[in-house]
Amino acid sequence: MDKQGHLLVVDRSHYRIRQIDLASGQVATVAGNGKKLFGGDGGPATGAVLDFPHGLAVDSKDNLYVSDKSHFRIRKINPNGIITTIAGNGVRGNIGNGIPALEANLYGVTTLAISHKGEIYLVSPSGFVSIIRKIDAKGIIHNVLDTSDPKYLETIKKDKYRGLSASSKIEAITQFSDLTFDSKDNLYIPDRINHQIRKLDLKGNISTIAGTGESDYFGDGGPGVKAAFRDPGSVALDANGNLFIADTANNRIRKIDTKGIITTFAGNGRHEDSGDGGPALQAGLRSMDDLVFSPSGELYIVGSITHIIRKIGKDGKIETVAGNGYGGYAGDNGPAVSAMLKNPSAAAFDSKGNMYISDMGNNRIRKISPDGTITTFAGSGEIGWGLSGETVEIYFQNFP
Numbered sequence: 001m002d003k004q005g006h007l008l009v010v011d012r013s014h015y016r017i018r019q020i021d022l023a024s025g026q027v028a029t030v031a032g033n034g035k036k037l038f039g040g041d042g043g044p045a046t047g048a049v050l051d052f053p054h055g056l057a058v059d060s061k062d063n064l065y066v067s068d069k070s071h072f073r074i075r076k077i078n079p080n081g082i083i084t085t086i087a088g089n090g091v092r093g094n095i096g097n098g099i100p101a102l103e104a105n106l107y108g109v110t111t112l113a114i115s116h117k118g119e120i121y122l123v124s125p126s127g128f129v130s131i132i133r134k135i136d137a138k139g140i141i142h143n144v145l146d147t148s149d150p151k152y153l154e155t156i157k158k159d160k161y162r163g164l165s166a167s168s169k170i171e172a173i174t175q176f177s178d179l180t181f182d183s184k185d186n187l188y189i190p191d192r193i194n195h196q197i198r199k200l201d202l203k204g205n206i207s208t209i210a211g212t213g214e215s216d217y218f219g220d221g222g223p224g225v226k227a228a229f230r231d232p233g234s235v236a237l238d239a240n241g242n243l244f245i246a247d248t249a250n251n252r253i254r255k256i257d258t259k260g261i262i263t264t265f266a267g268n269g270r271h272e273d274s275g276d277g278g279p280a281l282q283a284g285l286r287s288m289d290d291l292v293f294s295p296s297g298e299l300y301i302v303g304s305i306t307h308i309i310r311k312i313g314k315d316g317k318i319e320t321v322a323g324n325g326y327g328g329y330a331g332d333n334g335p336a337v338s339a340m341l342k343n344p345s346a347a348a349f350d351s352k353g354n355m356y357i358s359d360m361g362n363n364r365i366r367k368i369s370p371d372g373t374i375t376t377f378a379g380s381g382e383i384g385w386g387l388s389g390e391t392v393e394i395y396f397q398n399f400p
Contacts, residue, residue: 038071038090045083045365045378048075053358053365053379055112056348057120064348064356065120066365066378067109074101074109074122074135077365077378087122087135094124094131101141111178111346115185123176130176132189145189145200147174178234178290180243188243190232197224197232197245197256210245210256217250217269224262229254236291236299244299246288253280253288253301253312266299266312273306273325280318290346295353302357304343309336309357322357322368329362329381336374341366 020027040048051070058064064077065086073088087101096104111123120135121144132145176198179189187200188209196211210224211232219227230249237243243256244265252267266280275283287303294300299312300321308323322336323344331339342361349355353370356377364379 038073040380041075041084043082045077045081046376047380048083048378049382050075050363050365050379052360053363054110054345054360055123056346056356056358056365057112057114058348058350058356059114059118060351062350062352064350064365064377065112065114066358067112067122069108069110069360072106074106074112074120081377083378086139087120087141094126094133096141097133097143098140101135101139104141113179113181115181116183117185121179121187123179125175125177130174132176132179132187145176145206147176180235180237182237182241188235188237190235190245192231192233192248195229195232197229197235197243209260210243210262215249217247217252220254220263222262224256224260227254227262234288234291234302236293238293238299239297244291246291246301248288251285253285253291253299266318273303273308273320276310276319277317279316280312281316283318289344292347292349294349294355295351300347300355302344302347304345304360307341307343309341309344309347309355321372322355322366322374327361329359329364332366332375333373336368336372339366339374 038049050068053066054069055067062079066075068075072090072092073085075083076086077083087104088106089103091105092107093105094107107124107126109122109124113121118137122133124131129148133141134144135141174191175193176189177192179187181187185202189198191198194213195215196208196213199207199209208225210227211229212226214228215230216228217230229247233246233248235243235245241258245254247254251269251271253265254262255265256262266283267285268282270284271286272284273286287306288301289304290302292300297314301310306325307327308320308325310318311321312318320337323341324338326340327342328340329342341359344357345360346358347355355368357366359366362381364381365377366374367377368374
């Protein structure tokens, strides 16, 4: 309410502030011109405005790609630190197939991955369905997999390990939030709602490579297809072709080797942050929003709700390498483990071993050098979700 007794309403979808006169019922716009704040292209990435940066990926030339999630765009930061937009017209949606990526609508891209051909893959979960798209070398966007497509659903129904719903009927609702590639560019995708892992080969064939479809924890030491998961989230492949899965609701990381045998790699099943300095199998795991391997083969775990990054070394021991566990923004130019992050959502490494973190809650990309020093690599910290009008400018932290 303002001093005159008018009700002020955030019209989030139209980027305006509305004023309602409760006596007359009249509605007026008091701030905002209907345009969302977005800027920085062509200049230093540190001055760009990001809005909930999410997925990250680095190509063979050390270009960093960022899902500017709530701007509905994909941004590219070259090794010189200059930022540009390579996909998305700023309009929410999953519209546009076979057209220039810059003309396409994007919706909530959570994950980016780059194939060995250099094509950029995007995952957009939406409700109980997901769509996977790719941007080819010519900048054209293509639909790869749509879980609402009848052809996809028919394929899953034919799969021997298709998963069962509580009513013993074939579970048709599927949601993906991550993906990874093997050396042959086969895609591995966690199907979170069905508690299974899918494989998509180069010919478009879909199969289930792990998970019975039951929401449970069993199967270690046997074939992955006879094991159970609870809400499998992020996935990552090591250099030897072993697949690692964040078994989120089981508070564990599972490993499927090249022979298809599953074991537990990390986590004691407790929903807590514990065990630093000891064996990863004896540690508590509480948040595993992204799994990523460093060039030297260490597994990093991004925890969004815990505001930390943990590492499992080749010796199997776990430690915290970034974030002090409190959400905030502090610590640049010092040790990453003493710095503050806010809801980090993803990480990626360049060829030099620098780690980039999507510091989503701070609307920044942070960089950790091999010596453990943290800096801000992109994003001014200016809140991207906001309103801009001729007479007043208002910014909102996160969602109003």
